[in-house]
Amino acid sequence: MTTKTGQHPSADDPRVMLDDSAGLYESVPPYPPRTEREAEFYTLGEGEMFLNAGPHHPATHGVLRVVMKLDGERIVDLDPVLGYLHRGVEKLCENADLHQTIAYMDPLEYVSSLFCEWPAVMAYEKLLDVKVPPRAEYIRVLTGELNRISSHLLAMGFHALDLGGITPILYSFIERDEIVDLLASITGQRMLFNYFRIGGVNGDLNHDFMSRLGDWMSRAGSEVMSNTTLLNENEVFVRRNRGVGVMDRETALGMCWTGPNLRASGVPFDLRRAHPYSVYPELDFDIPTRSEGDSLARYLLRIDEVKQSLRIIDQCLHQMPDGPVTAKLPRLLRPRPGRAFAAVEGPRGEYGIYAISDGTDQPFRFRIHDPSFLHLQSFNVLAPGGLIADWMAINASLDPIMGGIDK
Amino acid sequence: MTSLGRTWGHLTLPGKIVFTVVPLLAVLGAGLVATIVLFGGAAWDLIQANLDFVRFLAAATITLVITIPVAFVIIYMELKVIAFMNLRVGPDRVGPAGAVQSVVHGLKVLVKEDFTPTGADPVVFTWAPVVTYGAAVMTLLVLPFAPGLYGQDFNIGLLYFFAVGGLGVVGLLMGGWSSFNKYSLLGGLRSAAQIVSYEIPLTLSVVGLLILAGTMSLNQIVQQQSGWFTDWFVFRQPLGFVIFFIAATAEGNRTPFDLSEADSEIVAGFATEYSGMRFGFFFFAEYVNVFILSALTVVLFLGGWNAPFPFPELSLALDPGSLGIPLLFLIALVPVIGTLVLAAPFYLLRSSMRWWVALIVGFVLFNVVAGGLTFAWAYVSFDWVAGLVWFMAKTFGFVFLFVWMRGTLPRVRIDQLMGFAWKWLLPAALLNLFATAAAVVVVGS
């Protein structure tokens, strides 16, 4: 099919879908399968049907579309379809200067923005051979761990919401709101902080932040834990998650998992210890792991991580040195041609940036590596054989954020 | 422009209303009087001749109409109670503390577009909410709200209740199938599987109670529980009560068993494609069901309209009619005197209070006192008022329990749900039945 101008039709051309009346109702794409896997997926067996969940399904954490092949309520196979939130951030970054690219990082994983900025500034610092002042490193760790707690709280709340519990999400938001307000008092934003700078951070800690943080830290541990009792001791919640979406160690490594999801499968891989960066070698904290590898383990591991993050914040506050918070840098940055890869341990796993410089003030290639992308991929491994309701538990426990997946 | 038109144009808005409504009322009133004079006798005879039928018609109409305020109250209660459990404020825009919110919801649903999707079966699609709502409302007919306050006193009331109540699932299945949507279909099938499974423990759990009561008439079951609260069946059938309540939660599609409309899994289940008032009917039916199941729990196990203790017999020898003409003076004077008496302390003791503010306070206080006294008088004098108060208090206690569960618990999975019904509830119900029957044989012989 070609249009009047001889161009090939686009998918957002309504005629593509309207040509075939069956296309109105079927999840099957209106073109022949292009790969072996697609052909296999879009062939229905006896008694099977397709169910199209998304891109505006209530439990898909954004604009994810998943085509499920169902046998009754049992999932036979499923095919996530991405791209509904694709903004081409990598291309945008190739056309922006170094400082501008950091602002593009925030909306990637919008619930843990600082962890998207962090590898970007680290990669640039490697390209430019910049030494970050120690106070700036401590501030990065401090704000980063706060952001990790807020992200984990959100994940735990949404986990319950996806399973039909409407209250825990609001309890999670009490603490998350407090953290977000704290961060807003130094960054000026509640969500997209844009706080890290090449060679340091944008602005020192202020009195408002310190006094409120001290107040919050005195009750954070007990409040976070008391909020989780509604779920941890809830038989319905535990039974919905135990033994669901079990991932063993080898498969998890093969699926390139990282972060809490990998640690819940028994691999003690945490970049803060496995490939130390910033001031983490000077801090004392544990890497919690669990061996079950199911949804419940992934949920419980996040609670353990919140405890460790509180420990780290406490140490940061005690050990933080005085000094400048930014390195001295020229206003226009032109790194020498070269390549740099930097990765940090975020709330969902390894956030990586691979930057290539060609000597201009714009990155030549700016590769964003997002852990949710790889976690989402393993739906194919985890969900088949379970019920639709199990898929909700798996989806919630993997905690993907579509902003980062679709870039 | 005629002179009539000019006159009309000079009128203010209230004037226009008065000049329209007064003649209209005059004509209507005259017509009504004429009708009553001409046909009143014949109509009265007709009513007298078919009193049973008229009584049934009145009961059906009243039960149909009463569901709407009941559903409104429960919806508002759910919004507000869950809001407080979530540490939110909840609705607070419409009416005092948002009390009219659910009415506004109802109006909103009423004015929305009524949409039938392409590919749907229009007839089945349209009738599905009617069946669901009708089944819910019809069960109200046999519920004894208070002594003498019930639609019909069947001797197979409970059987009728389960039979008609189970009809609601047909509506859900119709809606699920006719919507031409896979989510709807899954929701409809889920609710069919769930309700058919839970119907069995629900029915079996009350069989033990029936053995004890020896009747299926809900009225007589309530009467048998009069006296102290220890006479309630919940103390003689504790296991049956627990099974009944769990199964009732599943029957009413309430959390944690609200799988047929699991919003995070199958969007809205059978109601996915419904909009406007058709969705409103499903929505109302759910809350009417909550009320009905709470009411049935109260009727069967918690003594229905009976107070938890025998109320001391108080008979007020109050016959207002015997006062004659002075009654009129009393009615005219008591509010004035009461208002003044109640306003006086405020005016005298608080120098900053203006006299008219004190009068308003006095008036409000008088209304409270008078209302309370009237209520107390009605409670003492009329059995059905006392019964209704206790019945509603207990019923809304259970409604609160349903709302509380919704605020607390996540949803179970479909296989866990079915497994629970067949592996736990059904054997427990059979055990309960067996134990009750054995006890009756042993104790009775």
Next chain:
Amino acid sequence: MDRALRARLEARFGDVLTGPLRQRHDETELRIAPKDVPDVLRSLHDEPDLRFELLADLAGVDTGEHMQVVYHLWSETTSDWLRVIADGIPRDEPRVPSITFLWKGAEWLEREAYDMFGIVFEGNRDLRRIFMPPDYLSFPLRKDFLLPDDAARSPGEGARQMERANAPHATPAGSIRRTKA
């Protein structure tokens, strides 16, 4: 910088290297030909003194002259990131063997590289577009793909220049950004 790793790698892979083995900060860089990718990565993954178990990233790169596929690996035997660059892939017909036999999770990463650069990974059983619509014909991250608001090309040329199938080939050669890095 892990000097010992450098020595190990040079001893093991000296014969397949196509460029110098570079080290900077905490990164070690290995350049190989695309045809050697499966063998080298399998050795890196399996051999007991290397044990690069974790694929940290897989990226396509268009240097303006040829394509590259860049693998970042992590191992507990070293403190460095290992960067393996499959270098010198022709831009006209970029083909690389897939590594999904080692890391099943590389499937989507390769799909993304295919979507953005048109690099065909031989052996990937699900190589189709992942972000762009299925009937999209250009490869957005290639250096000859110019944004419609790019100063070099007037947006008045066509209503939807990004959708144009002939955009990459019509790009004037002088406007392609190149690097030797």
